[in-house]
Amino acid sequence: MPKINKTRYAILGVLSIEPGSGYDIKKICDKSISYFWNENFGHIYPVLKQMEKDNVITKKVEQNEGRPPRNVYFITDKGREELTEWLMSPTIQAPQRLELLLKLTFAKVIPPDSMIKELQRVKEGHCRSLERYYRIENEYTSSNKVREDDGYPYWISTIRYGIYDAEFRIKWCEETIERIRTHNFKKEN
Missing domain, CATH: 1.10.287 (Helix Hairpins)
Structure with missing residues (x-):
């Protein structure tokens, strides 16, 4: 069975609460779930790119005066369905590596x-x-x-x-x- 990238579900979960940029997603993860789940930019951005291809999120480019454009991501209906399906599935018990x-x-x-x-x-x-x-x-x-x-x-x-x-x-x-x-x-x- 192929390993499922759980970063995808962390991102879908965050975006189900509110849209945001990759930076916003990381900030929310750091503030809310970092004591039990770690995400970093190296995981977030490649997964965002794939999720956009899979149509589970969409991107809106915001122009900010004097600053570079900002990509804001939104969860799609397909993304909500995927998140719900994952939330309803049994949790896989992974062995700890301490x-x-x-x-x-x-x-x-x-x-x-x-x-x-x-x-x-x-x-x-x-x-x-x-x-x-x-x-x-x-x-x-x-x-x-x-x-x-x-x-x-x-x-x-x-x-x-x-x-x-x-x-x-x-x-x-x-x-x-x-x-x-x-x-x-x-x-x-």
Whole structure:
């Protein structure tokens, strides 16, 4: 079965909310879904070109005085149908590729303090992410406009996933650091 480019669906999803340029799409992705889905310009622009060929989006060129023309993309009826079909299809469970776990699996060949230092660095990153997720959640829950939007229960659920995931990873890092320290303390004594 050929691999389906999910960037296409991220773009269709964004354009189903509002039309925008490639830059706008990237900005919306960074603000709304970047904690669980990453898109970059290198993915977005080639996919936009293909999507236009497939007639799932259309492009309108806006002339801006003193600035280069701006391509604004709109989802078509065919694009809405494709997005709906994808949303209604079962989610494919892909195996995770977590470099930290790969390293941890073989870490007995390095000094324990090296792995502990890395786990502390990773934990700090998750702590920063958690703070960011709480800010986003607060923005969502304090805005009447957002809470009244039909997408609210879905959006808030994705941010809650990010919060739970970050909390889990912080706790896991702490437990793993303690486990390594305890094991090495017993070994030394």
